[in-house]
Amino acid sequence: MMRSLVSSSVASTLACLLGTALLCAPGCSKDGEGMDTANDDADDDDDDDDDDDATADTGTVGEGWIDIGYGQVEYSELSDGDTFEIVWGTQGSAMFPIMLRGGDFELPPDPGDWQHEAAPIVELWMDVEGHNDGFGGHFKRIANYPVGFEVLEDGTFQSTYIAIILPDDKTPEELDGLPATLWLELDPLDQDPIEVQLDLVVSMGEPPG
Numbered sequence: 349m350m351r352s353l354v355s356s357s358v359a360s361t362l363a364c365l366l367g368t369a370l371l372c373a374p375g376c377s378k379d380g381e382g383m384d385t386a387n388d389d390a391d392d393d394d395d396d397d398d399d400d401d402a403t404a405d406t407g408t409v410g411e412g413w414i415d416i417g418y419g420q421v422e423y424s425e426l427s428d429g430d431t432f433e434i435v436w437g438t439q440g441s442a443m444f445p446i447m448l449r450g451g452d453f454e455l456p457p458d459p460g461d462w463q464h465e466a467a468p469i470v471e472l473w474m475d476v477e478g479h480n481d482g483f484g485g486h487f488k489r490i491a492n493y494p495v496g497f498e499v500l501e502d503g504t505f506q507s508t509y510i511a512i513i514l515p516d517d518k519t520p521e522e523l524d525g526l527p528a529t530l531w532l533e534l535d536p537l538d539q540d541p542i543e544v545q546l547d548l549v550v551s552m553g554e555p556p557g
Contacts, residue, residue: 412453412542414534420445420509432528432548434520436556442514444474446530448495448507453536455497455505462496462508465537470495472532474512476523476550487528488512524552 417423418432426432426446434442448470456464470493473486483489490512497505514520531545 412450412534412536412539414448414450414532414542414544416530416532416544416546417447417449418445419447423447423449423506425449426530426546426548428547430546430548431551432530433551433553434514434523435553437511437513440556441511442520444512445509446512446532447509448497448532448534449504450534450542451504453505453534453539453542455499455536459499459505460496460508462494467494467496468537469493469535470510470532471535472510472512472530474531475529477526477528479518479523479526482515487518488515520552520555523550526550 415425417425418430420435432444434444437443437445453468454466455468456466458464461467471491472493473484473489476487479487481487490510493510495507495510497507500506514523526549528548528550529545530548532543534542536542
């Protein structure tokens with residue numbers, strides 16, 4: 349009889365313990381909400397971190413754009429059909445000076461630092477009717493040319509000037525009045541290349557005195 353009572357008491361105790369264990373099993377909390385809520389919050393935190401990283405990585409808005417202008421100090425926008433004047437640099441070289449304006453692409457912390465790894469790279473070629481016997485079948489080609497920029501008051505970017513120097517075997521006189529095509533590609537860091545092409549007419553400026 350005593351063994352029976354003991355067995356019954358043990359059974360009751362075990363039943364209570366089992367019930368308590370089931371009520372407090374993983375997935376439960378004091379307020380009745382599951383532990384999955386904490387996991388959801390963690391997932392949300394991860395999503396927030398991803399959003400912050402994406403914003404920090406891009407640092408840009410929309411697609412990048414550029415326009416080609418003429419000049420060494422002051423920018424004058426070029427359009428199809430415009431004259432493309434040959435001028436002479438300070439060291440006497442005949443050249444076409446161009447500048448770029450654009451926006452919505454990555455620049456170095458110091459935008460004018462053309463040696464920084466984030467400096468945009470310029471690729472360009474120029475064709476002049478009857479004179480495309482240079483490298484790559486072009487009148488002139490410039491490759492892998494890093495360029496510095498400044499940020500203007502309106503938020504757009506303006507480059508330092510790029511000199512397209514005449515090949516040694518060409519003279520301004522023989523190019524004067526000929527049709528030309530200028531193609532340029534800007535390769536910003538971690539963005540698609542931006543291309544611009546213009547059809548121009550070569551014009552010879554006033555030679556130095």
